[in-house]
Amino acid sequence: MTTKPQVEVDELLAEYDEERPSRALSRRWELGVWVAGLAIALLVLKQVFWPFSKGGQYYLVIFLAVTLPLVFLCYRPRGRRGDADDPGVVDWVAAVLALLVGAYPLFGGFDAFLDRQGQLTTLDVVAGTVLLVLILEACRRTTGWVLPIVCVGFIAYAYYGGFLPPSWDISHAGVDFSQIVNGCYNDATGFYGTPLDVAATYIVLFTIYGAVLNASGAGTFFVDISFAAFRKSRTAPGRTAATAGFLLGTVSGSGTATTVSLGAVTWPMLKKAGYPKENAGGLLAASGIGAILSPPTLGAAAFIIAEYLETSYLQVLIWAILPTLLYYLGIALAVEIDARKFGAKPVDIDSPSPWVLLKRGGYHFLSLAVIVVFLAMDIPVFSAVVYATGVAAVFALIARRGDVRGWLRAMVDSLSQGVRSALPVIAVCAAAGVITSTITKTGLGLVLASTLVDVAGAISSNPAVVLFATVVLAAFAVSLLGLAVPVTASFIISWVVIGPALIELGVAREEAAMFIFYYAVLSEVTPPTALAAVAAAAITGGDVMKTMWRTWKYTLPAFLVPLAFVLTDNGSGLLLRTSFLDGVWAFAASALGVAALAVLTGGWLFGPARWPERVLCAPAAVALLYLQPVTIAVGSAFLLAAVAVHVVLRRKTPSGKEQHAQLDA
Numbered sequence: 001m002t003t004k005p006q007v008e009v010d011e012l013l014a015e016y017d018e019e020r021p022s023r024a025l026s027r028r029w030e031l032g033v034w035v036a037g038l039a040i041a042l043l044v045l046k047q048v049f050w051p052f053s054k055g056g057q058y059y060l061v062i063f064l065a066v067t068l069p070l071v072f073l074c075y076r077p078r079g080r081r082g083d084a085d086d087p088g089v090v091d092w093v094a095a096v097l098a099l100l101v102g103a104y105p106l107f108g109g110f111d112a113f114l115d116r117q118g119q120l121t122t123l124d125v126v127a128g129t130v131l132l133v134l135i136l137e138a139c140r141r142t143t144g145w146v147l148p149i150v151c152v153g154f155i156a157y158a159y160y161g162g163f164l165p166p167s168w169d170i171s172h173a174g175v176d177f178s179q180i181v182n183g184c185y186n187d188a189t190g191f192y193g194t195p196l197d198v199a200a201t202y203i204v205l206f207t208i209y210g211a212v213l214n215a216s217g218a219g220t221f222f223v224d225i226s227f228a229a230f231r232k233s234r235t236a237p238g239r240t241a242a243t244a245g246f247l248l249g250t251v252s253g254s255g256t257a258t259t260v261s262l263g264a265v266t267w268p269m270l271k272k273a274g275y276p277k278e279n280a281g282g283l284l285a286a287s288g289i290g291a292i293l294s295p296p297t298l299g300a301a302a303f304i305i306a307e308y309l310e311t312s313y314l315q316v317l318i319w320a321i322l323p324t325l326l327y328y329l330g331i332a333l334a335v336e337i338d339a340r341k342f343g344a345k346p347v348d349i350d351s352p353s354p355w356v357l358l359k360r361g362g363y364h365f366l367s368l369a370v371i372v373v374f375l376a377m378d379i380p381v382f383s384a385v386v387y388a389t390g391v392a393a394v395f396a397l398i399a400r401r402g403d404v405r406g407w408l409r410a411m412v413d414s415l416s417q418g419v420r421s422a423l424p425v426i427a428v429c430a431a432a433g434v435i436t437s438t439i440t441k442t443g444l445g446l447v448l449a450s451t452l453v454d455v456a457g458a459i460s461s462n463p464a465v466v467l468f469a470t471v472v473l474a475a476f477a478v479s480l481l482g483l484a485v486p487v488t489a490s491f492i493i494s495w496v497v498i499g500p501a502l503i504e505l506g507v508a509r510e511e512a513a514m515f516i517f518y519y520a521v522l523s524e525v526t527p528p529t530a531l532a533a534v535a536a537a538a539i540t541g542g543d544v545m546k547t548m549w550r551t552w553k554y555t556l557p558a559f560l561v562p563l564a565f566v567l568t569d570n571g572s573g574l575l576l577r578t579s580f581l582d583g584v585w586a587f588a589a590s591a592l593g594v595a596a597l598a599v600l601t602g603g604w605l606f607g608p609a610r611w612p613e614r615v616l617c618a619p620a621a622v623a624l625l626y627l628q629p630v631t632i633a634v635g636s637a638f639l640l641a642a643v644a645v646h647v648v649l650r651r652k653t654p655s656g657k658e659q660h661a662q663l664d665a
Contacts, residue, residue: 023087029086033073036066039066042415043062043063044208044419048201048382057188060196060200068430069102070420072091072138118182124186128182132181136434142428148431154435154439159176179441190433193433194307195432195488196430196433198304207418210421211415211417212392212418213364215396217399221361223244223262225361227240227244228357234340235336235339236346238339241266242286246294255289259288262284263284264539271540273344277542279338281551282533282549282553283331283334285525285551289524289525292487293324293327298317300488301521305517306381308513322586323514330594340604366391367391370384371388374388425488428485428486449501449504450501452473452474453466455469467566470505479526481523502566510572511577514575515563518562519562526552527549536551553602556597570628574587590625590627594621600617600618612645616638617638620639620642623635
């Protein structure tokens with residue numbers, strides 16, 4: 001089976017993946033970046049085992065000062081590659097300035113700098129302003145114009161708020177520019193706040209872990225074991241794509257990157273099986289995104305959830321278990337339906353048996369198990385991932401059969417590559433500090449949250465209706481924001497603006513955080529941008545918009561299941577925050593709702609489903625996902641009615657050819 005050349009895969013990743021450096025450096029400059037990345041990786045490991053005595057903010061100042069310059073060396077000022085891809089004069093000036101103003105708080109004594117909080121000197125303000133501009137430029141280079149423009153908008157609001165009409169709820173006294181800089185540069189809610197803290201500890205360590213895992217051959221093994229697991233059947237290609245996507249996500253940590261890597265390997269198989277281009281692209285994008293919604297390596301925003309809620313990362317993983325099962329249940333049902341609708345053919349795959357592959361490379365699963373076991377032992381997540389990285393490295397040495405020199409080079413490369421892969425997230429997290437700081441100083445978050453509740457309250461005075469309207473508006477707002485900014489920034493902004501509105505209406509902080517997390521992640525498959533779907537279409541050659549809508553069909557359960565978290569108290573069962581039995585029945589009801597959605601969108605039950613069955617499945621899905629006994633009973637009745645109608649109509653159509661003719665129509 002042929003796959004796309006690695007060069008073409010890299011080009012697709014550079015074009016569509018927000019979290020991948022796109023500058024191809026010459027050997028000399030590549031070596032310099034490699035050395036810098038290695039030094040930063042050692043700094044991160046040093047902080048894990050021997051933290052700086054002056055505290056976390058001292059470390060964050062150093063971390064940002066040494067990573068921000070690399071952004072200007074690894075990313076171009078413009079999107080398209082020129083004749084020379086090495087850094088130019090402007091890049092070097094920006095890098096040197098970033099180092100100087102980033103390290104400025106350390107020059108005259110870090111404690112003295114902190115003592116000037118609220119009363120910065122002119123030089124402090126100048127240094128902070130330059131750092132602010134450089135962070136926004138770094139963010140622009142890595143993720144585009146939207147997030148920097150949003151940051152500038154928040155700064156303008158903070159400064160000019162006093163000019164707004166007093167009758168407007170969002171008006172305020174206005175914040176002096178020096179105080180805006182102070183909040184960003186010398187305050188725990190600014191550049192050096194929780195987002196950057198998460199990036200400088202958890203995220204960098206996980207990207208290093210992913211690089212080591214990939215260097216050990218785990219990515220190839222995960223694809224091979226997925227191929228071997230399902231062997232020869234008409235549903236095997238779809239199942240393989242979904243399973244491989246889930247496993248590859250532990251290596252890449254990015255939905256779009258997983259989609260591209262997965263598509264390069266599995267698209268030839270899907271094509272041979274008879275999958276239409278758009279449906280194959282939708283399956284690839286849905287499988288890629290599912291990886292960062294699934295334990296044990298969720299997306300970067302999951303670490304921020306743990307920090308904001310002051311809970312363990314293991315707890316966040318537990319909350320994600322049942323939603324993950326529901327997500328993949330939806331994909332599995334869609335795969336089964338598509339294989340029948342399109343008449344998918346079995347594909348012969350030359351692969352050893354799963355047992356042979358497990359004997360050869362089953363050790364790749366051990367490092368993942370180490371993370372979970374160590375977290376269960378209450379070992380801090382950053383320590384757990386370091387130990388897991390060590391386990392992966394040891395088995396990589398065993399796999400190389402004594403090639404110590406090659407192994408050592410691969411591991412050192414992984415340390416540097418892990419830091420380089422995290423640069424876009426670092427820029428985003430630093431820029432997010434601008435937003436959180438200005439929101440804190442102006443009180444905008446509480447005002448917008450109150451406005452959101454008031455808008456929903458204008459619809460009805462019934463508390464249940466108000467909550468439903470607020471949740472729908474919140475879901476729309478998070479999805480809309482996610483179209484423009486990366487997942488991490490989308491979650492942070494939504495949490496400080498929309499989170500308080502949900503909490504004000506009685507939604508628990510845990511449910512609100514997971515609700516926002518899911519919609520922030522799903523923005524990668526939300527039309528009309530949907531980067532993962534666009535990348536999948538580039539691989540399959542399918543129509544982009546059609547691929548987006550096919551992706552939406554595959555991921556529809558993930559869009560609706562989060563509503564169940566927040567609409568009723570019973571929704572907490574889906575996050576396993578109640579008793580085990582409550583979780584079981586909440587999952588069972590939601591699974592029936594997902595099945596109803598599959599019939600509705602896929603047009604298949606025991607055979608082709610006509611419009612009467614599909615119409616009945618729409619209220620069935622909605623009612624089953626509203627986790628109250630009465631609505632579950634109503635939803636079950638609609639679903640049973642759909643099955644009964646389907647059985648009756650199917651008996652009247654004995655000819656399989658006639659069924660397919662009706663389905664095509």
